Amino acid sequence: MAVLTGWAVDDTGCRTPDKGTGVCVRLSECKTMIKFLKCKKMFSEKEKEALRSYRCGFYHNEPKVCCNDDPITLGWIVDTDQCRTPDGTDSVCVPLGDCKIMYNFIQANAVNDIIRQTLRKYRCDNTGSLKVCCPTKLPAVLIENRIRDHTQHPNAKLLPTDCGNSATDDKIVNGNVTNLFEFPWAAVLKYEKKINPWSCGASLISERYVLTAAHCIMSQNKLTTVRLGEHDFNTDPDCQESVKKICADPPQDFEISKEDAIVHPDYNPTTFQNDIALIRLPKPANTSVYSVSPVCLPLTEAEKSLTYDDYTVIGWGATETGFASRILLKVRVPQVENAICASKYADKVQLTDNQMCAGGKNEQDSCAGDSGGPLTNEYILNGSFKTIQYGIVSLGPKICGKEDFPAIYTRVDKYVGWILENMKP
Known part of the structure; x- marks a missing residue:
């Protein structure tokens, strides 16, 4: 009896989320998936969810994915949370915690009014959740106004x-x-x-x-x-x-x-x-x-x-x-x-x-x-x-x-x- 796991059937034939056919293999053995993950460094929540739908089981602790020779594009996703940073760079809208370059900066530096105003410009979701259009490098205004003296932080009191x-x-x-x-x-x-x-x-x-x-x-x-x-x-x-x-x-x-x-x-x-x-x-x-x-x-x-x-x-x-x-x-x-x-x-x-x-x-x-x-x-x-x-x-x-x-x-x-x-x- 075949065991169904997501899109997969057994460890042989499986169907990818975009309706293609493939083979269920360990992630480390799927060259197209590895290449895609290395080329694209940031993913929106919808893209992460889409990538998870390629999963077809586990080999010990390593996930298995439905793999074929076709390049992975995720073009079949209707909304990919794409956004554009204030300097005009295309990026993705992600929770602040997932934008490591921004999150690490805030963690290591005191947040003054200039930095707070700059961060607001990167907000990309008005639903109440704190999401930012994640840049690939820190904006110059943040670097120029970074303050390591945390006595200026509002909560220092x-x-x-x-x-x-x-x-x-x-x-x-x-x-x-x-x-x-x-x-x-x-x-x-x-x-x-x-x-x-x-x-x-x-x-x-x-x-x-x-x-x-x-x-x-x-x-x-x-x-x-x-x-x-x-x-x-x-x-x-x-x-x-x-x-x-x-x-x-x-x-x-x-x-x-x-x-x-x-x-x-x-x-x-x-x-x-x-x-x-x-x-x-x-x-x-x-x-x-x-x-x-x-x-x-x-x-x-x-x-x-x-x-x-x-x-x-x-x-x-x-x-x-x-x-x-x-x-x-x-x-x-x-x-x-x-x-x-x-x-x-x-x-x-x-x-x-x-x-x-x-x-x-x-x-x-x-x-x-x-x-x-x-x-x-x-x-x-x-x-x-x-x-x-x-x-x-x-x-x-x-x-x-x-x-x-x-x-x-x-x-x-x-x-x-x-x-x-x-x-x-």
């Missing part, structure tokens, strides 16, 4: 100006155990599972938002809680002896779900590209307490251009014993050039400029359970130290702290525009 303050000067040199109040922006995520439910990190960036990794949100386990102000899971309250005994306020727990999270739309769980997400808390965090306050983000060009030999990463992840720590730990990790780091992951992921590497020092690294946590460094602002977040723990070797094998972090400075665009009061 949602971020605190008083950030990155550590409430202790008594820091352990070359130590791994953190002091009480040393990292008041540290957040931890809880999942609906019996073993180690607190298994991802995050950072508080405002009274309503925490920043974490996309893969922490897309976990198969149900996300239930964001906790702020935790230091040691074994004690309640958390206290520390110094000149006198001081104790922290109780941790703040926020019931949360995946619906409260905003995952980067281009997150790729296979390559870990765009491994970043925001979580909106159901109510403002109490940042007036001694142990909870936000970390700074790199908003200005000067803050983004700062480079360091090493960084601090924190978390409750697995230790050298193989078990998750009950107390917040810190470690200083050296920065590693992407070119060197890429060779370690060559068979797994392709590094981009949106990622950075650090670690690879024997038994000192981020580890399982630190995912989503912040990679930070201090800088001096108006004579005082502030802490700025440069990375998010994303991916690392199975064996933590392996010599000459650094971990991969999402670069926060590349996503400040995306973060601001997705925040609301």
Whole structure:
């Protein structure tokens, strides 16, 4: 009995959407389809739908298409969403997220009035959806007026100006155990599972938002809680002896779900590209307490251009014993050039400029359970130290702290525009 799949019949004869005849083969074996895909870089939604109608099955994970020797033109589509850019170039009308050249520009740069007016000229759909007539190169007016200083973004006011303050000067040199109040922006995520439910990190960036990794949100386990102000899971309250005994306020727990999270739309769980997400808390965090306050983000060009030999990463992840720590730990990790780091992951992921590497020092690294946590460094602002977040723990070797094998972090400075665009009061 023949099995019908779309236009196809078996793995031999099939009929193409334009009523031609062909053979159902793997996509990589269809020369006419491969040639068409290479020649045409952008497709409208209707064209994408038309191309999907060539599909006639799968070979493992690879799609099969109805293929013949006739050139593919898609001329049989009645409406192809064709449009013309303001400079008179023919293009296609696509959702803004599908127009990578525009989307990446907006993500990396502050959107001022000149840029906003220019983008409006590329709108090509008045139905309410945000579609643009996608150019093949950035308009000169955007390049000339690009502003990397995100303090000018309308939503920059949602971020605190008083950030990155550590409430202790008594820091352990070359130590791994953190002091009480040393990292008041540290957040931890809880999942609906019996073993180690607190298994991802995050950072508080405002009274309503925490920043974490996309893969922490897309976990198969149900996300239930964001906790702020935790230091040691074994004690309640958390206290520390110094000149006198001081104790922290109780941790703040926020019931949360995946619906409260905003995952980067281009997150790729296979390559870990765009491994970043925001979580909106159901109510403002109490940042007036001694142990909870936000970390700074790199908003200005000067803050983004700062480079360091090493960084601090924190978390409750697995230790050298193989078990998750009950107390917040810190470690200083050296920065590693992407070119060197890429060779370690060559068979797994392709590094981009949106990622950075650090670690690879024997038994000192981020580890399982630190995912989503912040990679930070201090800088001096108006004579005082502030802490700025440069990375998010994303991916690392199975064996933590392996010599000459650094971990991969999402670069926060590349996503400040995306973060601001997705925040609301």
